[in-house]
Amino acid sequence: xxxxxxxxxxxxxxxxxxxxxxxxxxxxxxxxxxxxxxxxxxxxxxxxxxxxxxxxxxxxxxxxxxxxxxxxxxxxxxxxxxxxxxxxxxxxxxxxxxxxxxx
Amino acid sequence: xxxxxxxxxxxxxxxxxxxxxxxxxxxxxxxxxxxxxxxxxxxxxxxxxxxxxxxxxxxxxxxxxxxxxxxxxxxxxxxxxxxxxxxxxxxxxxxxxxxxxxxxxxxxxxxxxxxxxxxxxxxxxxxxxxxxxxxxxxxxxxxxxxxxxxxxxxxxxxxxxxxxxxxxxxxxxxxxxxxxxxxxxxxxxxxxxxxxxxxxxxxxxxxxxxxxxxxxxxxxxxxxxxxxxxxxxxxxxxxxxxxxxxxxxxxxxxxxxxxxxxxxxxxxxxxxxxxxxxxxxxxxxxxxxxxxxxxxxxxxxxxxxxxxxxxxxxxxxxxxxxxxxxxxxxxxxxxxxxxxxxxxxxxxxxxxxxxxxxxxxxxxxxxxxxxxxxxxxxxxxxxxxxxxxxxxxxxxxxxxx
Numbered sequence: 418x419x420x421x422x423x424x425x426x427x428x429x430x431x432x433x434x435x436x437x438x439x440x441x442x443x444x445x446x447x448x449x450x451x452x453x454x455x456x457x458x459x460x461x462x463x464x465x466x467x468x469x470x471x472x473x474x475x476x477x478x479x480x481x482x483x484x485x486x487x488x489x490x491x492x493x494x495x496x497x498x499x500x501x502x503x504x505x506x507x508x509x510x511x512x513x514x515x516x517x518x519x520x
Numbered sequence: 521x522x523x524x525x526x527x528x529x530x531x532x533x534x535x536x537x538x539x540x541x542x543x544x545x546x547x548x549x550x551x552x553x554x555x556x557x558x559x560x561x562x563x564x565x566x567x568x569x570x571x572x573x574x575x576x577x578x579x580x581x582x583x584x585x586x587x588x589x590x591x592x593x594x595x596x597x598x599x600x601x602x603x604x605x606x607x608x609x610x611x612x613x614x615x616x617x618x619x620x621x622x623x624x625x626x627x628x629x630x631x632x633x634x635x636x637x638x639x640x641x642x643x644x645x646x647x648x649x650x651x652x653x654x655x656x657x658x659x660x661x662x663x664x665x666x667x668x669x670x671x672x673x674x675x676x677x678x679x680x681x682x683x684x685x686x687x688x689x690x691x692x693x694x695x696x697x698x699x700x701x702x703x704x705x706x707x708x709x710x711x712x713x714x715x716x717x718x719x720x721x722x723x724x725x726x727x728x729x730x731x732x733x734x735x736x737x738x739x740x741x742x743x744x745x746x747x748x749x750x751x752x753x754x755x756x757x758x759x760x761x762x763x764x765x766x767x768x769x770x771x772x773x774x775x776x777x778x779x780x781x782x783x784x785x786x787x788x789x790x791x792x793x794x795x796x797x798x799x800x801x802x803x804x805x806x807x808x809x810x811x812x813x814x815x816x817x818x819x820x821x822x823x824x825x826x827x828x829x830x831x832x833x834x835x836x837x838x839x840x841x842x843x844x845x846x847x848x849x850x851x852x853x854x855x856x857x858x859x860x861x862x863x864x865x866x867x868x869x870x871x872x873x874x875x876x877x878x879x880x881x882x883x884x885x886x887x888x889x890x891x892x893x894x895x896x897x898x899x900x901x902x903x904x905x906x907x908x909x910x911x912x913x914x915x916x917x918x919x920x921x
Contacts, residue, residue, distance in 0.1 A: 466880065472887045
Protein backbone atom coordinates (compact mmCIF):
# COMPACT_ATOMS: atom_id res chain seq x y z
CA UNK A 418 0.00 0.00 0.00
CA UNK A 419 1.47 3.36 -0.97
CA UNK A 420 0.49 6.37 1.09
CA UNK A 421 -0.02 9.81 -0.44
CA UNK A 422 0.15 13.05 1.50
CA UNK A 423 -3.16 14.88 0.99
CA UNK A 424 -3.33 17.89 3.33
CA UNK A 425 -2.94 19.00 6.93
CA UNK A 426 -5.52 17.93 9.48
CA UNK A 427 -6.14 21.61 10.21
CA UNK A 428 -7.21 22.14 6.58
CA UNK A 429 -10.41 20.19 7.31
CA UNK A 430 -12.90 21.47 9.83
CA UNK A 431 -14.25 19.00 12.35
CA UNK A 432 -17.34 17.28 10.85
CA UNK A 433 -16.22 18.60 7.50
CA UNK A 434 -14.80 17.42 4.19
CA UNK A 435 -12.45 18.61 1.49
CA UNK A 436 -11.84 17.59 -2.07
CA UNK A 437 -8.56 15.88 -2.95
CA UNK A 438 -7.51 15.21 -6.55
CA UNK A 439 -4.77 12.74 -7.33
CA UNK A 440 -3.68 10.72 -10.36
CA UNK A 441 -6.61 11.91 -12.49
CA UNK A 442 -9.18 10.89 -9.87
CA UNK A 443 -11.08 12.84 -7.29
CA UNK A 444 -11.65 11.95 -3.64
CA UNK A 445 -13.30 13.37 -0.53
CA UNK A 446 -11.44 13.40 2.76
CA UNK A 447 -13.48 13.77 5.95
CA UNK A 448 -12.62 14.71 9.49
CA UNK A 449 -15.11 13.02 11.78
CA UNK A 450 -16.48 14.20 15.11
CA UNK A 451 -13.97 11.68 16.58
CA UNK A 452 -11.18 13.76 14.95
CA UNK A 453 -10.17 10.77 12.85
CA UNK A 454 -9.88 11.09 9.07
CA UNK A 455 -11.64 9.05 6.39
CA UNK A 456 -11.39 8.95 2.60
CA UNK A 457 -13.95 7.99 -0.04
CA UNK A 458 -14.33 8.32 -3.80
CA UNK A 459 -15.22 11.97 -4.42
CA UNK A 460 -18.32 11.62 -6.57
CA UNK A 461 -21.76 10.53 -5.45
CA UNK A 462 -22.69 7.15 -6.96
CA UNK A 463 -26.08 8.54 -8.00
CA UNK A 464 -25.20 11.44 -10.30
CA UNK A 465 -21.47 12.23 -10.06
CA UNK A 466 -21.89 15.27 -7.80
CA UNK A 467 -18.82 16.01 -5.62
CA UNK A 468 -19.46 15.02 -2.02
CA UNK A 469 -16.89 17.43 -0.58
CA UNK A 470 -19.57 20.13 -1.11
CA UNK A 471 -22.06 18.09 0.88
CA UNK A 472 -23.12 18.49 4.48
CA UNK A 473 -21.23 16.31 6.97
CA UNK A 474 -23.18 15.49 10.14
CA UNK A 475 -21.77 12.89 12.53
CA UNK A 476 -20.46 10.11 10.28
CA UNK A 477 -22.80 10.90 7.39
CA UNK A 478 -22.17 12.91 4.25
CA UNK A 479 -25.11 14.10 2.16
CA UNK A 480 -25.01 14.80 -1.57
CA UNK A 481 -25.38 18.58 -2.08
CA UNK A 482 -27.90 18.13 -4.91
CA UNK A 483 -30.13 15.17 -4.25
CA UNK A 484 -29.67 14.51 -0.52
CA UNK A 485 -28.58 10.92 -1.00
CA UNK A 486 -26.37 10.04 1.99
CA UNK A 487 -23.47 7.78 2.83
CA UNK A 488 -21.67 6.62 5.98
CA UNK A 489 -18.23 7.87 5.01
CA UNK A 490 -16.50 5.39 7.33
CA UNK A 491 -17.77 2.40 5.36
CA UNK A 492 -19.02 4.01 2.14
CA UNK A 493 -22.45 2.49 2.73
CA UNK A 494 -25.32 4.24 0.90
CA UNK A 495 -27.82 5.03 3.67
CA UNK A 496 -30.40 7.26 2.01
CA UNK A 497 -32.01 7.39 -1.45
CA UNK A 498 -31.53 8.29 -4.20
CA UNK A 499 -28.04 6.92 -3.50
CA UNK A 500 -28.20 3.14 -3.61
CA UNK A 501 -24.72 2.08 -4.68
CA UNK A 502 -22.01 2.17 -1.99
CA UNK A 503 -19.01 4.51 -2.20
CA UNK A 504 -15.50 3.15 -2.46
CA UNK A 505 -13.44 3.92 0.64
CA UNK A 506 -9.68 4.23 1.12
CA UNK A 507 -7.49 4.01 4.22
CA UNK A 508 -6.62 7.39 5.74
CA UNK A 509 -4.49 8.40 8.72
CA UNK A 510 -2.95 11.41 10.43
CA UNK A 511 0.81 11.43 11.01
CA UNK A 512 2.23 14.47 12.81
CA UNK A 513 -0.71 16.62 11.73
CA UNK A 514 -0.47 15.49 8.11
CA UNK A 515 -3.33 13.60 6.45
CA UNK A 516 -2.22 10.63 4.34
CA UNK A 517 -4.39 8.39 2.20
CA UNK A 518 -3.74 5.03 0.55
CA UNK A 519 -5.34 5.16 -2.86
CA UNK A 520 -4.68 1.75 -4.39
CA UNK B 521 -56.33 -9.14 -4.36
CA UNK B 522 -54.93 -5.75 -3.32
CA UNK B 523 -53.89 -3.53 -6.19
CA UNK B 524 -52.47 -0.05 -6.44
CA UNK B 525 -52.22 1.69 -9.80
CA UNK B 526 -49.99 4.71 -10.37
CA UNK B 527 -50.67 6.94 -13.36
CA UNK B 528 -47.53 8.76 -14.48
CA UNK B 529 -44.02 7.28 -14.50
CA UNK B 530 -41.99 10.42 -13.91
CA UNK B 531 -39.93 11.09 -10.81
CA UNK B 532 -43.01 11.15 -8.58
CA UNK B 533 -44.90 8.11 -9.82
CA UNK B 534 -41.78 5.97 -9.97
CA UNK B 535 -40.64 7.02 -6.51
CA UNK B 536 -44.10 6.20 -5.17
CA UNK B 537 -43.98 2.70 -6.66
CA UNK B 538 -40.76 1.90 -4.79
CA UNK B 539 -41.90 3.72 -1.64
CA UNK B 540 -44.97 1.43 -1.51
CA UNK B 541 -42.65 -1.56 -1.26
CA UNK B 542 -40.48 0.21 1.31
CA UNK B 543 -43.68 0.77 3.34
CA UNK B 544 -44.31 -2.98 3.24
CA UNK B 545 -47.14 -2.97 0.71
CA UNK B 546 -47.37 -6.49 -0.72
CA UNK B 547 -50.18 -6.12 -3.28
CA UNK B 548 -49.91 -5.54 -7.00
CA UNK B 549 -48.24 -2.29 -8.02
CA UNK B 550 -48.77 -1.13 -11.62
CA UNK B 551 -46.97 1.94 -12.95
CA UNK B 552 -48.43 3.43 -16.13
CA UNK B 553 -46.26 5.81 -18.17
CA UNK B 554 -47.04 7.42 -21.50
CA UNK B 555 -43.42 8.00 -22.55
CA UNK B 556 -41.57 5.24 -24.46
CA UNK B 557 -38.60 5.11 -22.04
CA UNK B 558 -37.63 3.85 -18.65
CA UNK B 559 -38.63 6.43 -16.00
CA UNK B 560 -36.04 9.21 -16.20
CA UNK B 561 -34.93 12.34 -14.36
CA UNK B 562 -35.99 15.63 -15.93
CA UNK B 563 -33.54 18.08 -14.27
CA UNK B 564 -30.52 16.94 -16.35
CA UNK B 565 -32.39 17.72 -19.60
CA UNK B 566 -31.83 21.48 -19.27
CA UNK B 567 -28.27 20.97 -17.96
CA UNK B 568 -26.76 18.69 -20.62
CA UNK B 569 -23.14 17.71 -20.06
CA UNK B 570 -20.88 18.53 -23.01
CA UNK B 571 -23.94 19.71 -24.90
CA UNK B 572 -25.41 16.23 -25.25
CA UNK B 573 -28.72 15.14 -23.76
CA UNK B 574 -28.47 11.91 -21.86
CA UNK B 575 -31.30 9.84 -20.50
CA UNK B 576 -30.63 9.41 -16.81
CA UNK B 577 -32.99 6.68 -15.68
CA UNK B 578 -34.61 6.96 -12.24
CA UNK B 579 -34.15 3.21 -11.91
CA UNK B 580 -33.18 0.23 -14.02
CA UNK B 581 -35.62 -2.24 -15.53
CA UNK B 582 -34.10 -4.85 -13.20
CA UNK B 583 -34.89 -2.68 -10.17
CA UNK B 584 -38.53 -2.45 -11.26
CA UNK B 585 -38.67 -6.22 -11.73
CA UNK B 586 -36.88 -6.82 -8.46
CA UNK B 587 -39.45 -4.72 -6.58
CA UNK B 588 -42.30 -6.50 -8.36
CA UNK B 589 -43.50 -3.33 -10.06
CA UNK B 590 -45.43 -3.86 -13.30
CA UNK B 591 -44.31 -1.07 -15.61
CA UNK B 592 -46.60 -0.34 -18.55
CA UNK B 593 -44.36 1.74 -20.79
CA UNK B 594 -45.64 3.96 -23.57
CA UNK B 595 -49.27 3.64 -22.46
CA UNK B 596 -51.55 6.54 -21.55
CA UNK B 597 -54.61 6.57 -19.33
CA UNK B 598 -57.74 7.72 -21.12
CA UNK B 599 -60.47 7.67 -18.48
CA UNK B 600 -61.03 7.05 -14.83
CA UNK B 601 -64.22 5.77 -13.22
CA UNK B 602 -63.90 6.44 -9.50
CA UNK B 603 -67.20 4.71 -8.57
CA UNK B 604 -66.11 1.47 -10.26
CA UNK B 605 -62.47 1.99 -9.32
CA UNK B 606 -61.41 1.34 -12.86
CA UNK B 607 -58.91 2.98 -15.14
CA UNK B 608 -59.12 2.67 -18.92
CA UNK B 609 -55.82 2.80 -20.76
CA UNK B 610 -55.12 4.22 -24.21
CA UNK B 611 -54.74 0.69 -25.62
CA UNK B 612 -58.20 -0.25 -24.35
CA UNK B 613 -57.07 -2.27 -21.34
CA UNK B 614 -58.99 -1.71 -18.12
CA UNK B 615 -57.24 -1.85 -14.74
CA UNK B 616 -59.10 -2.02 -11.45
CA UNK B 617 -57.58 -0.75 -8.23
CA UNK B 618 -58.06 -0.44 -4.50
CA UNK B 619 -56.03 2.76 -4.38
CA UNK B 620 -54.89 4.97 -7.25
CA UNK B 621 -52.15 7.58 -7.39
CA UNK B 622 -52.32 10.37 -9.95
CA UNK B 623 -48.77 11.49 -10.70
CA UNK B 624 -49.66 12.88 -14.10
CA UNK B 625 -47.25 15.81 -13.95
CA UNK B 626 -47.60 18.89 -16.08
CA UNK B 627 -47.34 19.88 -19.70
CA UNK B 628 -45.83 22.98 -21.30
CA UNK B 629 -48.11 25.97 -21.59
CA UNK B 630 -48.73 26.75 -25.27
CA UNK B 631 -48.09 30.08 -26.92
CA UNK B 632 -51.20 31.68 -28.39
CA UNK B 633 -49.60 33.85 -31.09
CA UNK B 634 -49.49 33.42 -34.84
CA UNK B 635 -46.85 30.91 -35.84
CA UNK B 636 -46.91 29.35 -32.35
CA UNK B 637 -46.54 25.91 -33.95
CA UNK B 638 -42.96 26.83 -34.92
CA UNK B 639 -41.94 27.01 -31.25
CA UNK B 640 -40.40 23.90 -29.70
CA UNK B 641 -41.44 22.68 -26.26
CA UNK B 642 -38.94 21.70 -23.61
CA UNK B 643 -40.29 19.17 -21.14
CA UNK B 644 -39.44 15.63 -22.16
CA UNK B 645 -36.30 13.78 -23.18
CA UNK B 646 -37.60 13.70 -26.75
CA UNK B 647 -38.19 17.49 -26.63
CA UNK B 648 -34.64 18.05 -25.38
CA UNK B 649 -33.19 15.93 -28.17
CA UNK B 650 -35.12 17.91 -30.79
CA UNK B 651 -34.02 21.27 -29.34
CA UNK B 652 -30.36 20.29 -29.09
CA UNK B 653 -30.34 18.80 -32.59
CA UNK B 654 -32.06 21.89 -34.03
CA UNK B 655 -29.63 24.37 -32.53
CA UNK B 656 -26.65 22.42 -33.82
CA UNK B 657 -27.59 23.48 -37.35
CA UNK B 658 -28.49 27.07 -36.40
CA UNK B 659 -26.95 30.42 -35.63
CA UNK B 660 -29.60 31.97 -33.42
CA UNK B 661 -32.17 30.85 -30.88
CA UNK B 662 -34.95 32.77 -29.18
CA UNK B 663 -36.21 31.46 -25.87
CA UNK B 664 -39.66 32.70 -25.03
CA UNK B 665 -39.95 32.84 -21.24
CA UNK B 666 -37.31 33.99 -18.74
CA UNK B 667 -38.12 31.52 -15.97
CA UNK B 668 -35.81 28.82 -14.62
CA UNK B 669 -36.05 26.54 -17.65
CA UNK B 670 -35.60 29.42 -20.10
CA UNK B 671 -32.59 30.79 -18.24
CA UNK B 672 -30.94 27.38 -17.81
CA UNK B 673 -31.40 26.76 -21.51
CA UNK B 674 -29.99 30.20 -22.35
CA UNK B 675 -26.85 29.36 -20.37
CA UNK B 676 -26.42 26.00 -22.09
CA UNK B 677 -27.16 27.21 -25.63
CA UNK B 678 -25.01 30.34 -25.25
CA UNK B 679 -22.14 28.00 -24.47
CA UNK B 680 -22.61 26.40 -27.89
CA UNK B 681 -21.75 29.64 -29.66
CA UNK B 682 -25.25 30.64 -30.78
CA UNK B 683 -26.77 34.09 -30.54
CA UNK B 684 -29.27 33.64 -27.71
CA UNK B 685 -32.24 35.92 -27.05
CA UNK B 686 -34.60 35.65 -24.09
CA UNK B 687 -38.06 37.19 -24.50
CA UNK B 688 -40.00 37.77 -21.30
CA UNK B 689 -43.38 39.43 -20.78
CA UNK B 690 -42.50 40.60 -17.24
CA UNK B 691 -40.11 43.51 -16.68
CA UNK B 692 -37.48 41.16 -15.17
CA UNK B 693 -36.50 37.53 -15.67
CA UNK B 694 -36.90 34.87 -12.95
CA UNK B 695 -39.59 36.91 -11.24
CA UNK B 696 -41.74 34.04 -10.07
CA UNK B 697 -39.60 31.64 -8.02
CA UNK B 698 -36.26 33.37 -7.44
CA UNK B 699 -35.74 36.12 -4.81
CA UNK B 700 -35.22 39.42 -6.65
CA UNK B 701 -31.65 39.95 -5.41
CA UNK B 702 -30.48 36.64 -6.90
CA UNK B 703 -32.66 37.01 -9.99
CA UNK B 704 -30.82 40.30 -10.68
CA UNK B 705 -27.43 38.61 -10.16
CA UNK B 706 -28.28 35.84 -12.60
CA UNK B 707 -29.72 38.33 -15.09
CA UNK B 708 -26.45 40.33 -15.03
CA UNK B 709 -24.42 37.20 -15.51
CA UNK B 710 -26.46 36.26 -18.60
CA UNK B 711 -25.90 39.76 -20.02
CA UNK B 712 -22.13 39.40 -19.41
CA UNK B 713 -22.26 36.09 -21.27
CA UNK B 714 -23.85 37.83 -24.26
CA UNK B 715 -27.50 36.80 -23.92
CA UNK B 716 -29.86 39.41 -25.40
CA UNK B 717 -32.92 40.23 -23.30
CA UNK B 718 -36.23 41.58 -24.56
CA UNK B 719 -38.17 42.31 -21.36
CA UNK B 720 -41.73 43.52 -20.92
CA UNK B 721 -42.41 42.25 -24.43
CA UNK B 722 -45.09 40.00 -25.78
CA UNK B 723 -44.77 37.92 -28.92
CA UNK B 724 -46.90 38.98 -31.92
CA UNK B 725 -45.82 36.36 -34.37
CA UNK B 726 -43.23 33.64 -34.90
CA UNK B 727 -42.00 33.68 -38.49
CA UNK B 728 -39.35 31.61 -40.16
CA UNK B 729 -36.03 32.78 -38.61
CA UNK B 730 -37.65 35.71 -36.75
CA UNK B 731 -39.78 36.45 -33.71
CA UNK B 732 -41.82 39.64 -34.00
CA UNK B 733 -42.39 41.40 -30.67
CA UNK B 734 -45.24 43.67 -29.57
CA UNK B 735 -43.05 46.78 -29.84
CA UNK B 736 -42.22 45.92 -33.45
CA UNK B 737 -38.72 44.51 -32.80
CA UNK B 738 -37.65 41.55 -34.94
CA UNK B 739 -35.57 39.06 -32.99
CA UNK B 740 -33.41 36.76 -35.13
CA UNK B 741 -34.28 33.15 -34.36
CA UNK B 742 -33.46 30.11 -36.47
CA UNK B 743 -34.90 28.11 -33.57
CA UNK B 744 -37.61 29.18 -31.12
CA UNK B 745 -38.17 27.47 -27.79
CA UNK B 746 -41.28 28.10 -25.71
CA UNK B 747 -40.52 28.03 -21.98
CA UNK B 748 -43.52 29.91 -20.59
CA UNK B 749 -44.27 27.51 -17.78
CA UNK B 750 -46.39 24.43 -17.39
CA UNK B 751 -49.94 23.60 -16.57
CA UNK B 752 -50.87 20.66 -14.39
CA UNK B 753 -52.14 17.57 -16.19
CA UNK B 754 -55.65 17.30 -14.74
CA UNK B 755 -57.66 15.91 -17.67
CA UNK B 756 -57.83 12.37 -16.25
CA UNK B 757 -58.88 13.66 -12.83
CA UNK B 758 -61.63 15.65 -14.53
CA UNK B 759 -62.98 12.52 -16.26
CA UNK B 760 -63.49 11.09 -12.77
CA UNK B 761 -65.14 14.25 -11.48
CA UNK B 762 -62.41 14.90 -8.92
CA UNK B 763 -62.04 18.41 -7.49
CA UNK B 764 -59.51 20.40 -9.47
CA UNK B 765 -58.23 23.96 -9.63
CA UNK B 766 -54.65 24.88 -10.39
CA UNK B 767 -53.93 21.16 -10.15
CA UNK B 768 -55.68 18.16 -8.68
CA UNK B 769 -56.85 19.32 -5.26
CA UNK B 770 -55.75 17.22 -2.29
CA UNK B 771 -55.98 17.48 1.46
CA UNK B 772 -52.86 17.60 3.63
CA UNK B 773 -52.62 13.78 3.36
CA UNK B 774 -52.46 14.03 -0.45
CA UNK B 775 -55.94 12.49 -0.82
CA UNK B 776 -58.07 13.89 -3.62
CA UNK B 777 -61.82 14.44 -3.26
CA UNK B 778 -62.13 10.64 -3.69
CA UNK B 779 -60.59 9.01 -0.60
CA UNK B 780 -59.13 6.12 -2.63
CA UNK B 781 -57.37 8.41 -5.10
CA UNK B 782 -54.22 10.31 -4.18
CA UNK B 783 -52.16 12.83 -6.12
CA UNK B 784 -48.48 13.80 -5.92
CA UNK B 785 -45.90 15.85 -7.76
CA UNK B 786 -46.35 18.61 -10.33
CA UNK B 787 -50.07 17.82 -10.80
CA UNK B 788 -51.05 18.04 -7.12
CA UNK B 789 -52.35 21.20 -5.45
CA UNK B 790 -52.05 20.45 -1.76
CA UNK B 791 -54.13 22.04 0.99
CA UNK B 792 -52.01 24.34 3.16
CA UNK B 793 -52.11 24.77 6.90
CA UNK B 794 -53.05 28.44 6.56
CA UNK B 795 -55.70 27.75 3.88
CA UNK B 796 -55.62 27.51 0.10
CA UNK B 797 -53.91 24.94 -2.13
CA UNK B 798 -50.33 25.12 -3.39
CA UNK B 799 -48.68 23.28 -6.24
CA UNK B 800 -44.89 22.94 -6.48
CA UNK B 801 -42.85 22.06 -9.55
CA UNK B 802 -39.57 20.63 -8.32
CA UNK B 803 -37.64 17.39 -8.24
CA UNK B 804 -37.50 17.21 -4.46
CA UNK B 805 -41.23 17.93 -4.12
CA UNK B 806 -42.08 15.20 -6.65
CA UNK B 807 -40.19 12.64 -4.58
CA UNK B 808 -41.22 13.85 -1.14
CA UNK B 809 -44.92 13.91 -2.01
CA UNK B 810 -44.60 10.48 -3.63
CA UNK B 811 -43.18 9.06 -0.41
CA UNK B 812 -45.93 10.54 1.77
CA UNK B 813 -48.67 9.47 -0.67
CA UNK B 814 -47.25 5.94 -0.86
CA UNK B 815 -47.13 5.54 2.92
CA UNK B 816 -50.67 6.88 3.22
CA UNK B 817 -51.93 4.54 0.49
CA UNK B 818 -50.28 1.70 2.43
CA UNK B 819 -52.23 2.67 5.55
CA UNK B 820 -50.39 5.52 7.27
CA UNK B 821 -52.09 8.84 8.09
CA UNK B 822 -49.32 11.35 7.64
CA UNK B 823 -49.67 14.99 6.57
CA UNK B 824 -47.29 16.26 3.91
CA UNK B 825 -45.08 18.84 5.61
CA UNK B 826 -41.78 19.10 3.72
CA UNK B 827 -40.12 22.48 3.28
CA UNK B 828 -40.07 23.38 -0.44
CA UNK B 829 -36.59 23.32 -1.94
CA UNK B 830 -35.17 23.62 -5.44
CA UNK B 831 -31.95 24.30 -7.23
CA UNK B 832 -30.94 25.77 -10.58
CA UNK B 833 -27.57 25.63 -12.32
CA UNK B 834 -26.65 28.46 -14.71
CA UNK B 835 -23.07 28.73 -16.03
CA UNK B 836 -20.80 27.93 -13.06
CA UNK B 837 -23.35 29.29 -10.59
CA UNK B 838 -25.60 27.22 -8.39
CA UNK B 839 -28.81 28.63 -6.91
CA UNK B 840 -30.63 26.89 -4.08
CA UNK B 841 -33.80 28.08 -2.37
CA UNK B 842 -35.40 26.50 0.72
CA UNK B 843 -38.78 27.68 1.95
CA UNK B 844 -40.75 30.40 0.19
CA UNK B 845 -39.11 33.84 0.46
CA UNK B 846 -41.67 36.67 0.33
CA UNK B 847 -41.32 40.40 -0.27
CA UNK B 848 -42.47 41.29 3.24
CA UNK B 849 -39.94 39.05 5.02
CA UNK B 850 -36.95 40.63 6.71
CA UNK B 851 -33.98 39.69 4.50
CA UNK B 852 -30.53 39.21 6.06
CA UNK B 853 -27.56 38.76 3.70
CA UNK B 854 -24.36 36.86 4.47
CA UNK B 855 -21.38 37.33 2.12
CA UNK B 856 -19.11 34.32 1.60
CA UNK B 857 -15.94 33.80 -0.46
CA UNK B 858 -17.80 31.87 -3.17
CA UNK B 859 -21.18 33.64 -3.13
CA UNK B 860 -23.99 35.02 -1.02
CA UNK B 861 -26.63 33.63 1.29
CA UNK B 862 -29.92 35.30 2.12
CA UNK B 863 -32.01 34.44 5.15
CA UNK B 864 -35.68 35.40 5.36
CA UNK B 865 -37.32 36.08 8.70
CA UNK B 866 -41.05 36.34 9.30
CA UNK B 867 -41.69 38.18 12.55
CA UNK B 868 -38.28 37.01 13.79
CA UNK B 869 -38.66 33.36 12.80
CA UNK B 870 -36.44 31.91 10.06
CA UNK B 871 -38.78 30.76 7.26
CA UNK B 872 -36.66 30.65 4.10
CA UNK B 873 -33.10 30.82 2.82
CA UNK B 874 -31.50 31.18 -0.58
CA UNK B 875 -27.95 31.04 -1.84
CA UNK B 876 -26.15 31.75 -5.09
CA UNK B 877 -22.53 30.78 -5.44
CA UNK B 878 -19.94 28.85 -7.40
CA UNK B 879 -21.09 25.32 -8.13
CA UNK B 880 -22.49 23.55 -5.10
CA UNK B 881 -20.40 25.58 -2.66
CA UNK B 882 -23.41 26.95 -0.73
CA UNK B 883 -25.43 23.74 -0.74
CA UNK B 884 -24.51 22.69 2.77
CA UNK B 885 -25.41 26.09 4.18
CA UNK B 886 -28.83 25.88 2.52
CA UNK B 887 -29.29 22.36 3.87
CA UNK B 888 -28.43 23.57 7.37
CA UNK B 889 -30.79 26.52 6.89
CA UNK B 890 -33.53 24.08 5.97
CA UNK B 891 -32.94 22.24 9.25
CA UNK B 892 -32.95 25.56 11.12
CA UNK B 893 -36.27 26.45 9.44
CA UNK B 894 -37.70 23.08 10.49
CA UNK B 895 -36.49 23.73 14.05
CA UNK B 896 -38.49 27.04 14.07
CA UNK B 897 -35.49 29.05 15.26
CA UNK B 898 -35.58 32.81 15.89
CA UNK B 899 -31.95 33.72 15.24
CA UNK B 900 -30.35 37.09 15.90
CA UNK B 901 -30.05 38.75 12.43
CA UNK B 902 -26.52 39.93 13.30
CA UNK B 903 -25.50 36.30 13.87
CA UNK B 904 -27.01 35.22 10.54
CA UNK B 905 -25.12 37.98 8.75
CA UNK B 906 -21.78 36.99 10.30
CA UNK B 907 -19.88 34.57 8.02
CA UNK B 908 -17.70 33.42 10.93
CA UNK B 909 -20.72 31.87 12.67
CA UNK B 910 -21.10 28.25 11.61
CA UNK B 911 -24.74 27.40 10.89
CA UNK B 912 -24.10 23.88 12.18
CA UNK B 913 -23.23 25.34 15.57
CA UNK B 914 -26.49 27.37 15.50
CA UNK B 915 -28.41 24.19 14.74
CA UNK B 916 -26.75 22.28 17.58
CA UNK B 917 -27.51 25.13 19.99
CA UNK B 918 -31.13 25.19 18.81
CA UNK B 919 -31.44 21.44 19.37
CA UNK B 920 -29.84 21.68 22.82
CA UNK B 921 -32.15 24.54 23.84
